[in-house]
Amino acid sequence: MQSNRLTKEEYRKQKDLDAARKAGTAPAEVDEEGNEINPHTPQFMLKAPWYVDTGKVSLKHQKAPEKRKATRFGLEQSLWYARGQRAGPAATKYRKGACENCGALTHKTKDCVERPRKKGAKWTGQNIQADEVVQDMDLAWDEKRDRWNGYDPKDHDKVIEEYNKIEEARRAAKASELDKQGPTTTSEAKKIAGAGLSDDEEDDDEDKYADQADMPGQHVNQKTRTTIRNLRIREDTAKYLLNLDTDSAYYDPKTRSMRDNPLADQTEEDIQFGGDNVLRYTGDAPEMAKVQMFAWQAADRGNDVHLQANPTQVAILHKEYESKKDSVRDSTQKSILEKYGGAEHLEAPPKELLLAQTENYVEYSRTGRVIKGQEKAKTKSKYEEDGK
Incomplete structure (x- = not known):
């Protein structure tokens, strides 16, 4: 094996030659194209990588490769193949070696992109597709990955015409x-x-x-x-500004939600915002939650139901389930009353109306608002301010 290492004498001569070239007393080095190389160019720039090294001194590896150009529509552009062009009219008979599905000679049966026929062109001999023009362009790395390579701007005129x-x-x-x-x-x-x-x-x-x-x-x-x-604009008051009391309703800044009523001391006529739970538990929202829960439970039992995929089916099934549930409840209650009796106790009024009193202590204001007796328990944590 031949070593590429220089001897001491060769290394000294090389250093002296480089110093003479930098001083201008020796002629500059010439590359394979006849161009002089600047002697002050660093060595790491002169040395070519191993995958493009030709063994000759050159700066060719530092230059961008020249792109091949083709003239189209009077302009120079990168090389590209003609898409969808046919080599000629379609054949009338099936040819040996052609695609068994469409009858074209330019590709094999496994590479055919046409819809698989019940009986291919090999057996029927009908509807044989014309051969496409196949070009081996030998494209470079960037030309293969250029998404606009070969695009004709005139194709956009069809979009404008349709619009x-x-x-x-x-x-x-x-x-x-x-x-x-x-x-x-x-x-x-x-x-x-x-x-x-x-x-x-x-x-x-x-x-x-x-x-x-x-x-x-x-x-x-x-x-x-x-x-x-549909969204809060500058003229609207933010939820957390409706009541600045620290003991007021909690505002979640991440979801921008305030579930409780921040103005609990005002009457319902004067309140403009009563909390997010007012919308959550009014109207069709509770019924929608029941339907969603029914769909989940039915899916767990193995039924193929989904509220978002087929809402009509879920609504019909939920309606049938509710009707059957009421009938079963009524029949069960009726059978228990017939067996054990006691129907007269179900028709009795509540104890609050019979005795006109209750053990629950509640204080009301003159406007009928609850002052004491049904307060919400305060949240306690390890912090001192929550224990007060």
Whole structure:
């Protein structure tokens, strides 16, 4: 094995030559292309990596590789293959070695991307696809991974044309709807009267850009033309500012929720915000929670039900379950009463009405608000301020 190490004499001569080249007394080193190399260039830049080292002194590895260019539409662009081009008309008979599914010669049966046929072209000899143009471009690393390589900007004209057709259809539908309703605004009245509107005046029509009229915290209902607020805006008071008392309702800053009523000392008519639990436990929210719980329990028992995937099925099953549950409860109660008796005790009024008194101590104010007797227990922790 031949060693690449230099002897002391060779190393000394090399150092003297490098010093002479830096001083200008010796000619500069020339690379394989005939270009002079600056003697002050560091060694780590002159030394090529092992995977591109040719054994000759050169700075070629420091330059970016030249990209191959092709002329298309009068402009230079990277090389790319023509997608979807056919080599010619489709064959009329099946050829030996072609794809058994579509009948094309350019690919094998296992590589066919067409829908698998019940009987392939090999056996039917019908609907044989034309051969595609296959090009071996030998693309570089970046050319293979360039997502816009070979893209034709003129293809976007089809998208613009489709959008213009949709816009014209929308305007025609809007005009027909306004014709049925009659002249509702001044601009429409002028249009129907024959005064006509210019393009600038049409751009000022408020209905034309109603879809873009959404503002932070509100959106426009296109049917009723009313503004609906769905988020807190600057004019709204934050929940934690309604009552600054430290013993007031707890505000969770992470979820921005205040479940309890921060204004418990006010009447229901004066309260604008009574806590998030008011919305959670009113309306159809409790019923929705029951349906969701029923769907979970039914799924645990092995039934294929899901509230979000098929809400109609879950609603029907829950309705049937509730009806059967009531009938079973009534029949069970009836059978117990028939066997043991005691139906007269179920019809008796509550003890509070019979005795007109109760052992629960509750204090009320003049307005009927509970002052003492039903307070909520305070949360206690290891901190001193919670133990007071």
